[in-house]
Amino acid sequence: MRVLFRSGAVPDAVPDEVALLGLRRVLVLCDDHGLDTARAVAASLGDACAGLHAGAVTHVPVEVADLAVEAAREARADGCVAVGGGSVTGLAKAVALRTGLPIVAVPTTYAGSEMTPVWGLTEGAVKRTGRDPKVLPRSVVYDPLLTLTMPPVGSATSGMNAIAHAVEALYAPDSTPIVALMAEEGVRALAAALPEIVADPSGHDARSRALYGAWLCGACLGATTMGLHHKLCHVLGGTFDLPHAETHAVVLPHVLAFNAPAVPEALAALSRALDVPDPVRELHELGERLGIPRSLANLGLTAADVDRAVDVALGAPYANPRPASADELRAVLHAAWAGERPYGG
Structure with missing residues (x-):
């Protein structure tokens, strides 16, 4: 390539x-x-x-x-x-x-x-x-x-989608030290650039740094096995036709919160990239600051759809650092549907 x-x-x-x-x-x-x-x-x-x-x-x-x-x-x-x-x-x-x-x-x-x-x-x-x-x-x-033609909200959701690739790559079963470095740098670049793009959509420098971050995050996805986050987003997109980037942006902090107890090294890398002690909170609040949808309900999913999504997700295997039961998947998806804070409070 x-x-x-x-x-x-x-x-x-x-x-x-x-x-x-x-x-x-x-x-x-x-x-x-x-x-x-x-x-x-x-x-x-x-x-x-x-x-x-x-x-x-x-x-x-x-x-x-x-x-x-x-x-x-x-x-x-x-x-x-x-x-x-x-x-x-x-x-x-x-x-x-x-x-x-x-x-x-x-x-x-x-x-x-x-x-x-x-x-x-x-x-x-x-x-x-x-x-x-x-x-x-x-x-x-x-x-x-x-x-430059992407509107601010479209840029923000697209960038959060890219960040999701890097987050899952950090705890993928086939991740490597090189992938981890690329993932951390990709998250750092995008998290810094996206607020600047929303504030000034015509800024070339921020656009360049965001595209650089997306390049790194995409390469991380290509080098590793996708887990629960991508599985759920594929179900939500394919079965319910929810918009791709927006769905990733909503689901990301909820799956990370679920996996957090099993992935301390990934959380440490994200804390460094985001310069915060709590990356779950920061990723959720970053979405709020960027003005992107914060719930699957806003994207068109109904409460009744949650159970069907759980059933479809359970029907195919996926790699994940923490096994998830039907009830746990339902809790993750319901929180994302309702737009709850994944860190409590």
């Missing part, structure tokens, strides 16, 4: 990366919100652009993936350029999973999906995930200027 990080990298860098990979006909993927940026990237590619497909949606429904695969085949594409956030990268991964086409990722949010070999598809209200090296992008072009 090649990673290029430079303000103003687009439009010249993407054609260069496509050429380095020997690609001659690439399909540019995006969602409806990122059409303008994707069109600019497509124009920069000239004759190497075989078409633009704007069909990406959250959680990558299989029928949406099918349409993208068909578009790639009709265009006789030999690669994909994903311009957007995690949904767009996820769609490119679905295409790569079926076709083997290489991906050039151009992130415009702090999702971090571009740094992982993890794919996800939703079918029949169930989100399945897996790992395959062929879905890992071959090149990633980070241009902080592309994140």
Whole structure:
């Protein structure tokens, strides 16, 4: 994987990366919100652009993936350029999973999906995930200027989603000292940058530091096994169609509070990164200061949905430093649903 990080990298860098990979006909993927940026990237590619497909949606429904695969085949594409956030990268991964086409990722949010070999598809209200090296992008072009179009709340939820990747990586069963260093630094960078972005969305320096943090957090996710936090968020997204980043932002402090007794080293690392004695409290209150949703109820989940979410979560195994019974999962999800403080009080 090649990673290029430079303000103003687009439009010249993407054609260069496509050429380095020997690609001659690439399909540019995006969602409806990122059409303008994707069109600019497509124009920069000239004759190497075989078409633009704007069909990406959250959680990558299989029928949406099918349409993208068909578009790639009709265009006789030999690669994909994903311009957007995690949904767009996820769609490119679905295409790569079926076709083997290489991906050039151009992130415009702090999702971090571009740094992982993890794919996800939703079918029949169930989100399945897996790992395959062929879905890992071959090149990633980070241009902080592309994140300037994210509104403050969108930036904040995207950044909290990235922080969640690093938090779980700190206590993953296959974490390493290098991953722990990257996770701590990623959390530190994002937690400092996000309030500045909310205060001044046009600030280039804060945007750059946030994207740097997201890069690190995404790499941590790609190197480790996902646990309870990601499992619950996949259930909430795939089964109930809750928004991806917002769901991660709400659930994060609640799962961390549950796991806290079993992960003292992870808590110590987060305390250093956040410069606070209680990282659970700080992550919850950081969300409040950033003005992002603090409850799953605000995202559309009903109280009756909590029991179904518990049942779905119990139906598939996941790694976690502390086992969770049905009642304990219900308590975690109910607290997140109600927007309770995970640290009491």
